Amino acid sequence: MAAVSAPRALCRLAGQVRPTLSRPDLTRSLSGVTAARPPRPSGRSGAALLWVPRAGLATRSGPRATASQPLSDPVSSPGADAASVGSLDVAIDAADVVATDEAGRCLRVQWRDGSESLYPFVWLRDNCQCSACFLGHPTFVRSLVLRDLDVNTSVEACRVTSDGSELSVTWSDGHQGTYAAEWLLLRSFRPEEQRRRREEHSVEKSHWNASQMSGKLPKADFQQVLDSEPARLALLLALERYGLVVLQNCGSESGQVLRLIQAIGYPHTTHYGTTFKVTTKADPINIAYTTKRLNMHADLPYYEQQPQVQLLHYQRQHGGGGGRSEFADALHVAAELRRLQPEAYRALADTPVDWVNVTLPGETGRSHHKLFRAPVLQEDAEGRLVGLRFSQAQRDSFFGAPLGVVDRWYRAFALFNRMLNDEEYKVSFLPQQGDMVMFDNTRLTHGREDFECPEQATQRCLEGGYIGLDDIRDHRRTLQHRLGRNEFGL
Amino acid sequence: MAAVSAPRALCRLAGQVRPTLSRPDLTRSLSGVTAARPPRPSGRSGAALLWVPRAGLATRSGPRATASQPLSDPVSSPGADAASVGSLDVAIDAADVVATDEAGRCLRVQWRDGSESLYPFVWLRDNCQCSACFLGHPTFVRSLVLRDLDVNTSVEACRVTSDGSELSVTWSDGHQGTYAAEWLLLRSFRPEEQRRRREEHSVEKSHWNASQMSGKLPKADFQQVLDSEPARLALLLALERYGLVVLQNCGSESGQVLRLIQAIGYPHTTHYGTTFKVTTKADPINIAYTTKRLNMHADLPYYEQQPQVQLLHYQRQHGGGGGRSEFADALHVAAELRRLQPEAYRALADTPVDWVNVTLPGETGRSHHKLFRAPVLQEDAEGRLVGLRFSQAQRDSFFGAPLGVVDRWYRAFALFNRMLNDEEYKVSFLPQQGDMVMFDNTRLTHGREDFECPEQATQRCLEGGYIGLDDIRDHRRTLQHRLGRNEFGL
Known part of the structure; x- marks a missing residue:
């Protein structure tokens, strides 16, 4: 001693x-x-x-x-x-x-x-x-x-x-x-x-551009992910790393989104509900409910606690042409912007924007007025780029920036949008019926081409939901411990 | 023209x-x-x-x-x-x-x-x-x-x-x-x-100390808040302003927490469930489930998206002595700390801390490992104090701060704790059976005195739940519009 x-x-x-x-x-x-x-x-x-x-x-x-x-x-x-x-x-x-x-x-x-x-x-x-x-x-x-x-x-x-x-x-x-x-x-x-x-x-994020992701989407079998802990861990690791995974063979029944969420953690309920349907509607309250092009955006930027991981189950895909999904790794694009045009990057990271949603009593019978003020690009206290808010539609007409910043900010915002839509950065693919796309809404932007849907063809129907990154990381760590325990003799 | x-x-x-x-x-x-x-x-x-x-x-x-x-x-x-x-x-x-x-x-x-x-x-x-x-x-x-x-x-x-x-x-x-x-x-x-x-x-926050809040808690009648939009608006305004309100006459049945949450918005489900019970247990996984003193803390600091507004319904209060609830307006105390000891304030605002929760398969059958790194005091991009993480129990033994910061940080943390527990800042009261306390967990710290609970006496039973500030503000704005519409002739 x-x-x-x-x-x-x-x-x-x-x-x-x-x-x-x-x-x-x-x-x-x-x-x-x-x-x-x-x-x-x-x-x-x-x-x-x-x-x-x-x-x-x-x-x-x-x-x-x-x-x-x-x-x-x-x-x-x-x-x-x-x-x-x-x-x-x-x-x-x-x-x-x-x-x-x-x-x-x-x-x-x-x-x-x-x-x-x-x-x-x-x-x-x-x-x-x-x-x-x-x-x-x-x-x-x-x-x-x-x-x-x-x-x-x-x-x-x-x-x-x-x-x-x-x-x-x-x-x-x-x-x-x-x-x-x-x-x-x-x-x-x-x-x-x-x-x-x-x-x-x-899990370290791997940034990607179109050539790195196109045709190489991380894919997993839905039932295997539900049944097997190693398969579920692999899914979560890929989601944290790339921000995007596709689950296959999910069938066409409702409830699969919630089933997967509950295998991992708990749903993040929004004013669209615990899960929600995306269909083509006659009197749409959201452009998602039309056959029109849905431009690159991130969902629900007007939440302070912005829903993070989105799941979209293609229960039925439309019968006509068009309608490919588009995704870009916006955090990668923002890093490129910082490298190429540092002043444009700073304008998007430093200028708070008002994000807004006004809903009149609709399907849910509720009215809403959500409003949150935050820059397009979120940095943490140590200056690392950690989050994204991006929506042309849900940006308030009120702009609380100093007058001298406005022109510079718009040029940066438009440039960022051009980059997100550039073939160098975005991947496009047509999800198959029975696929479920799962992606980090605070990292990726997503969009959809317009599509044809003849009267006699199958009507497109998606089910969606959200789960927080807190739950994703929690379950990933838990599985890491559980699957590694014997190597440590504990 | x-x-x-x-x-x-x-x-x-x-x-x-x-x-x-x-x-x-x-x-x-x-x-x-x-x-x-x-x-x-x-x-x-x-x-x-x-x-x-x-x-x-x-x-x-x-x-x-x-x-x-x-x-x-x-x-x-x-x-x-x-x-x-x-x-x-x-x-x-x-x-x-x-x-x-x-x-x-x-x-x-x-x-x-x-x-x-x-x-x-x-x-x-x-x-x-x-x-x-x-x-x-x-x-x-x-x-x-x-x-x-x-x-x-x-x-x-x-x-x-x-x-x-x-x-x-x-x-x-x-x-x-x-x-x-x-x-x-x-x-x-x-x-x-x-x-x-x-x-x-x-809604502008009104900071308070003990003398400003003691005996003057904002109170409302539970049923009136459910039935009347003006009463609900008054409740939400007081909650945003003071961070603390008491609802009375909630009865003793379960489900009242969820009922109020759904009158406002949607529950924030955590790994404790959509709602949860706090009772005295033989094999507690949390000190809240004992009769021991529960020191000043904020809940769930290990969530990135930290549950914000907590509701606690005292379905049954214990039969013995003690057990008073304690609350402090920690954002006010932090502002005082900044005024009195700016270096201590900066240590708490600048030093990231690892907040952790490890749960083995318990009542829910799930294991958890949540972990989030953030300072005790959260400032926004413009340096305004906007949030709080405070828990002695759920702070990781791993401390990722530079060696030279450790001693200073501990002195600041201990000083902040003494202030939170000082009679100048904290209010104490014994919620009555049928009361529901609703408070902002990212602004206030809360605690509980130890209490006696003889075998033959009533067993204490609380039901709890969380709702996000996004929903609180949304519903408050919606009610403001709706109740003000006639003054504007719209």
């Missing part, structure tokens, strides 16, 4: 923290694991969720679905290394207390591979894993009350077990806590490790 | 635009109108929605509900001026074409009161109100296709009717359009007018 009493061990740390930790053994042992691997029986179901980062790593290292690969295909088998994933070589050599200019008083952990990590006292105390401070299964929440957290706490003593697997800390108020070596390593404050952790829980 | 051909009328405009337009007659004629006035019969239902700004003005000028006023009380009668609201004195004296340094080529409209407004050509063309460019009832959308909008268009000629009520424009491609004087005035690009328009569609 390496025991250190705080005051005596206090020393100055300068330039000693290594910027990266290679951990070659960990990286190697995870290679070849694939998220789409079928689950194995396990008597300890659910426990894998305690170890979220491992499952995340497994997914990140595994082969990714590509646009050219049908989602229902079996993925390649895991490599021979997969069996060794259970044995992580993470061990602590020593721990001591240091005072740093940057972060104040920290516990410094020296790893067996020679690298080290710093943990601020207050963070370590806040995340004590003892049963009084943290509720494990099935709650998994911090029970240490915030008013009981002493932000001036300090380490009285710390000890490392002889095998380096655990660190024990005694705090200035006498409280004691124990931390597993791997738990600590996965919560390292080194920027590279932090970035990797974030990446493990998310 | 004042006819102007574009090239001849071109002149330089410098410093001629007045910053404000007083319109004293308009302001006076609207005074005394109240949003809570009962509707009058009208054969032209719905048409008021065409004239949204007028109804908005009516509401803004009317007396506002205050925290000390029960929402079910009749509000004061409209003043004698109300009858004259129908006659707006808005007329155009002349129009000509100008080229400005700031905004390029514009149509300049001179109003009868001597002030003037500038309208950029491209905006005016984009918002042509002819039947080919704009679909009126019941669609109310722009049908002019964006690719057909010439951003270099110019005015060939313009004419004003002799009574000044309409402006007609002939464009360089021969297209003609007509604009009503009032329609133009309501879309003025003058910043004051723009701000007023925005304010008309929104």
Whole structure:
């Protein structure tokens, strides 16, 4: 046991923290694991969720679905290394207390591979894993009350077990806590490790243009997605990656949209209902309900909490010509716009626009007046492009921009529209009867050519619905854990 | 008719635009109108929605509900001026074409009161109100296709009717359009007018501390809110203004939460269901399901689309002592923090935190892993404080902040928590059996004292649910239009 009493061990740390930790053994042992691997029986179901980062790593290292690969295909088998994933070589050599200019008083952990990590006292105390401070299964929440957290706490003593697997800390108020070596390593404050952790829980978007997507749409079989967790995981990964997937063999009955939504999470009900029908109507309240061309747009921009993933089931396709669906990866097009015409990009990202919907008592018997003010392109706090609102029809005639911005904004908006409709960026295809298109409405624009529908021909009928990205990511992570659990022996 | 051909009328405009337009007659004629006035019969239902700004003005000028006023009380009668609201004195004296340094080529409209407004050509063309460019009832959308909008268009000629009520424009491609004087005035690009328009569609938040809210909770009768549109409007206005309302006499049956939600809009279903029950359980997966103290928090911070307005119906209150509910206007507390300790405020507004929920297969048979990264305090693109995520329990042990920020962030977080729990800011009350509390979960924090519940006493049972602010604002605007329509003679 390496025991250190705080005051005596206090020393100055300068330039000693290594910027990266290679951990070659960990990286190697995870290679070849694939998220789409079928689950194995396990008597300890659910426990894998305690170890979220491992499952995340497994997914990140595994082969990714590509646009050219049908989602229902079996993925390649895991490599021979997969069996060794259970044995992580993470061990602590020593721990001591240091005072740093940057972060104040920290516990410094020296790893067996020679690298080290710093943990601020207050963070370590806040995340004590003892049963009084943290509720494990099935709650998994911090029970240490915030008013009981002493932000001036300090380490009285710390000890490392002889095998380096655990660190024990005694705090200035006498409280004691124990931390597993791997738990600590996965919560390292080194920027590279932090970035990797974030990446493990998310799916990187693959931007696409027409040539990259045309004829290579990610496709999956509807029933297989409902029945098989690996197939469902592959679908969700492709949806997060490309923003667009097609489900085939959905039949012609109503209710399939809700069935798929409920296999993943919960419907996002809008004022069009939990699900809705798109048919050609005599007295349309929406241009979607005509045979006219439906120009590139994103749905429901006038919601603050804009419905995110849309599902459209082609229960019946029209009997005449035309009517191809059009999609563009608007986030890719916007990135191109930023590269080619940065001022136009900034006009669309910086100028709030009023998006509006006025509905008089209609089919639902309700009136509506929705209104939300936001730019066409949404950036997050760190300047990353994360969302889209785009609709010529549902932009208010009131424009709250400064007079000097108006002309510039219109030129940018019109240019962006030309790019979205350019053959370089948009894909067009005619969904077949029984297909369901599922796409990210906050990333893609969609449209429809005009179409002929002779009186005697089949009438076009679509059923639609929405589900939030919160539910998509939630279920994807859950499946990643569940399907990866045996590789980790949990 | 004042006819102007574009090239001849071109002149330089410098410093001629007045910053404000007083319109004293308009302001006076609207005074005394109240949003809570009962509707009058009208054969032209719905048409008021065409004239949204007028109804908005009516509401803004009317007396506002205050925290000390029960929402079910009749509000004061409209003043004698109300009858004259129908006659707006808005007329155009002349129009000509100008080229400005700031905004390029514009149509300049001179109003009868001597002030003037500038309208950029491209905006005016984009918002042509002819039947080919704009679909009126019941669609109310722009049908002019964006690719057909010439951003270099110019005015060939313009004419004003002799009574000044309409402006007609002939464009360089021969297209003609007509604009009503009032329609133009309501879309003025003058910043004051723009701000007023925005304010008309929104409800200003009234921040509160304990002494301002304690004993003065906005209250309403449940059945009256369901049955009466003025009562429902008063409820929604108070909710948007204060973030907190109490509905009384809801009875003890289940389903009342959903009933109220459906009277307003649609439920926001979460992984707790469309509605959910809060009872004391033997094997709780959430501390809410115990008799323990529930510290100040906001719900579901791990959702990107965080459920916004929460409803909690006290179907049965516990039989023992304790258990008072606690609420604080966290946006007010954050504003105080910004004033008193700007660096602490910035730490909470600038540092992303990982919010997490892990659920193993439980009552719903589903597992969940929700995760969202966002600061405690959310500012919009213009730096206004608009949202809140606050939960000690559901903050991840992984903290992705730079090492140098950690200590400062914890001090700010702990200080904010002390303020939220301070008697100066929080209100406490014991909801009665049959009460329903409705509050904005992205603005207020809420908590609950621990409570005694002897075996033989009544067991506490709450039913909860969520509805989005999109629906709240939508229904509030709709009611504002509907209840104000007769004052405007529409």
